Amino acid sequence: MRPFLAAARNTAPPDEDHVVVEGTWAHEMLLAARTPVETFLWCPELVRTPEARRCADVLRARAETAYEIGPKVLTRLCGRARSDGLLALARLPRRTAAELDFGDRALVLVADGIEYAGNLGTLIRTADACSADCVVLVRRQVRPNHPRVFVASRGTVLTVPVVEFPDPVAAAAWLARRGFTVVVAEPGATRDYRTGDLSSPRTAVVVGSEGRGVSSGWYAARVRPVSIPMFGTADSLNVSVSAALLLYEARRTRAQPGQDPSCRSPRTGGAAARR
Template identity: 40%
Template sequence: MREPLTSLQNPRAKRAVRLRDRRSRDREGCFIIEGFRELRRAVQSRLPLEEVFFCRQFFLGENEPRLVADAVENCAATAVETGEGVFRKISYRDRPDGLLAIAAKPNWSLERLEVAGNGPPMILVAQAIEKPGNLGTLLRTCDAAGVTGVMVVDSCTDIFNPNVVRASVGSLFTVPIIETTSEEAMRWLVERKIMTVATSPDAKIDYSAADLTGPLALVVGSEQYGLDEGWLSKTDTLVRIPMAGSADSLNVAVANAVVLFEAVRQRRISAHREGLDS
């Protein structure tokens, strides 16, 4: 068995630190996945992994070494044991759990989105989202709601930012997600006759009164500026989320969750009624 990696000057350790930076990720075509839950999702999705760094001093039980073995067996990863000092150096978390992997960035395109599955498609279009934490939370919510896929358009943040991976709790690897432009996204949605819906405080329709049972794309915009005029002017249906207090808006990830799960609720009721009628 190899001795744990203990030198902070080791090229492998220095590379892992370097991949925190977007320019390095873009140049090398790789990104990092840190954390047990995040790595487990990646392994379950059979995401190809280059290396898995692990530090036994941070392990809580038997699940962590088992996951390292699974990553080696199922994702072609090379396991690299480190000492505590090296792992603290390569980790970007205040409380590391002893697992960090390097993966090649997947090349995801529009062809990845399949809308011919069971039931009408439900897609999220996230335009110009600026904060990695919000983008990750959007992905996690989409996973929970069972969306068909996510389009990240006019991106202002790297979808492979470590904080996107962390906030998504690995949903980045389970939800079909692609990066494209607004123009390409609009054309793709129109060609497939998918209705676009967006929230606006000036909308006349309450989100719960809108029919969200058909093919649907929920479009959300930047935290600071909201959707741009190009989307607002071409969106099929604008809905509002009523505010009972003094706040006049919700965080983009929260608003997304409200509307998506209303769509889920409506679809369940519709499916139940169809079952009774058949």
């Protein structure tokens, strides 16, 4: 039980990449992503829908170990009473920057110093929706296996490649070697984000932390600062909102649905589901 509680409470050692997954939608994501599951727990009294039953059947066979548990144990592990009786301990896939290959029209999201798990999860979810090639974490403050990252990403943290650099200089050098134009979201920039800077063949979009924005280290490299026009009283946009506007603008100027075979087939979105 210990790795479960450590992952669920975010108290595991920093290099641990266990993630705890709860609920039918999340288990469906595990199955779709073919993520290896170390431990699967299910509580038959609480598995009530056909979808949950299907997940339970498949994961009992597929997990390294599987246990039937009672509602009390499940509640203790989930930290709440309402549950659909499924709980899994999986490992996030580990990726390194060196192993990533990019096509001619690559798109990368760089998240610099993001502090809140919900924001990091939403960034990954939006990167998934825009078919970004990867998310690059710089000056990481929140781990990708934080339970709230999983939920806010709607499980896309299982499939979107996430790589890390300790500082902007290392990340910028890696992007430069691969021919990326680096576009930095910067409230003070005079260039509007829709004036073409996001249409370069390989584009990296950099968004900064909730409190302090992007770190000054980015400006040692050749980057293009852009801003999003604002007409109100607040001094900035939410970081997930900024990233979505820039990524969707970059996506608009490159492959349209169906025109680029490297682009996954489009789905449509609009309303949100569970954050």
